[in-house]
Each structure stands twice: as structure tokens, then as C-alpha cells.
Amino acid sequence: MTAEPEILLLDEPCSALDVKNIQNIEEMLLRFSKDYTIVIVTHNLAQAKRISDYTAFILDGELIEYGKTQNIFEKPKDSRTKEYIEGIYG
Numbered sequence: 299m300t301a302e303p304e305i306l307l308l309d310e311p312c313s314a315l316d317v318k319n320i321q322n323i324e325e326m327l328l329r330f331s332k333d334y335t336i337v338i339v340t341h342n343l344a345q346a347k348r349i350s351d352y353t354a355f356i357l358d359g360e361l362i363e364y365g366k367t368q369n370i371f372e373k374p375k376d377s378r379t380k381e382y383i384e385g386i387y388g
Contacts, residue, residue, distance in 0.1 A: 303334065304334065304335060305334065305335045305336070305337065306330065306334050306335070306336045306337070307337050308327075308336065308337070308338045308339070309338075309339045310339060310340055310341070310342075311323055311327075311338060311340075312324070312340075312342065312345060320345070324345065324348065324349050327349055328349060331349075331351075338350065343371075343383060346367065347367060347371050350367045351366065351367060352364065352365065352366055352367060353365070353366075353367045353370040353371070355370065355374075355376075355378075355379045355382060357378055357382070362376050362378050362379055363375055363376045363379045370383075371383060
């Protein structure tokens with residue numbers, strides 16, 4: 299019996315990795331994203347911006363904002379999202 303998941307759930311998949319291995323993991327995830335839905339929890343905003351199609355910003359257990367990654371990073375609708383992205387708090 300083989301596992302054939304539809305969704306991959308990853309929690310900080312690249313924490314404590316060097317730059318080369320982060321690149322390898324990201325390339326692999328981009329390949330997998332053609333066949334699987336991938337949900338990644340990360341504090342690495344640069345990585346989220348590089349490899350995700352959609353981004354959700356959750357603060358204190360509340361979904362603050364969800365949308366296309368480019369929109370979230372370039373035109374956030376909520377001031378808390380904007381402040382987190384800009385490094386004002388977090």
C-alpha cells in the first residue's frame with residue numbers, strides 16, 4: 299500500500315538549514331506543487347514570498363488576511379499585516 303496524499307502540510311520545513319539546502323527544498327516544493335496542494339507554516343517571509351501562490355496572515359489564532367501572495371505583500375488590506383511584513387512587530 300502506497301501513501302498518495304493530496305495535501306502536504308509542512309511546519310517550518312527549512313528552519314536551521316543552510317542556504318543551499320533551502321534552495322534545494324524550495325525547488326522540490328515548487329515541483330511538487332504541480333501535483334499536490336502544499337500548506338507551509340513559516341516565519342520566513344522571504345521564503346513565503348518566493349514560493350507561495352497564496353498567503354494567510356494569522357495573528358493570535360485569528361485569520362487577519364488571506365489572498366494571493368503578491369497582493370498580501372505589496373498591497374495588504376489590514377494594517378496589522380502591513381506592520382508585520384514591514385517588521386514593525388512580530
